[in-house]
Amino acid sequence: MTRVLVVDDEPQLVRALEINLKARHHEVDSAPDGTRALLAAAARRPDVVLLDLGLPDMDGIEVIRRLRGWSRVPILVVSARHSSDEKVEALDAGADDYITKPFSMDELLARLRACSRRTWAAKGTASEEVVVETEEFTIDLLAKKAERRGQEIRLTPTEWHLLEVLIRNRGRLVTQRGLLQEVWGAGYSSQTNYLRVYMAQLRRKLEPDPSHPRYLVTTPGMGYRFDT
Incomplete structure (x- = not known):
């Protein structure tokens, strides 16, 4: 109850x-x-x-x-x-x-x-699940390893940090300001162009259709969410 x-x-x-x-x-x-x-x-x-x-x-x-x-x-x-x-x-x-x-x-x-x-x-996810599997890709947070359809995908340190924050908050909206402060620091809380660039890169590497993302979802004007 x-x-x-x-x-x-x-x-x-x-x-x-x-x-x-x-x-x-x-x-x-x-x-x-x-x-x-x-x-x-x-x-x-x-x-x-x-x-x-x-x-x-x-x-x-x-x-x-x-x-x-x-x-x-x-x-x-x-x-x-x-x-x-x-x-x-x-x-x-x-x-x-x-x-x-x-x-x-x-x-x-x-x-x-x-x-x-x-x-x-x-x-x-936070306590025990360090490997996230979807129909399209697998993410091993502990080993910092990403695979898509059996092929290893190389992510930059910033891409890893951004992806990890979203995965740790799976299903929850993470605001633009929150992501910027977590990944880049407090001085970057208004630099939303950073998010657009890096989210586009992650989608190109992980999404089956980057123009219609299934996993890395945008809530316009507010933030992003990782869905499975």
């Missing part, structure tokens, strides 16, 4: 989420502000956090940052803020997904399920 922590200061919305989640056999805890959310997360260890950003005592971005200091629990932001910059800020802080209010309950539940699946996949 999945334990969900709902963090929102709108009692009616919290009640609606509790009813719908419990009807689908989830355990539900709730918190009306960031302070109590952090205490509940530490005490109850939720499997997923549904987090509003407009909290009365602290911004939801700060809650994400504090949670990420000690937990990898999936965080699905549920917020009325809808600009791309605000979404990117939340994702850069460590959120796994973002849905804007108002939303359909079916979409929220689908995203919640996706967050849970991606987290289990990421745990497996």
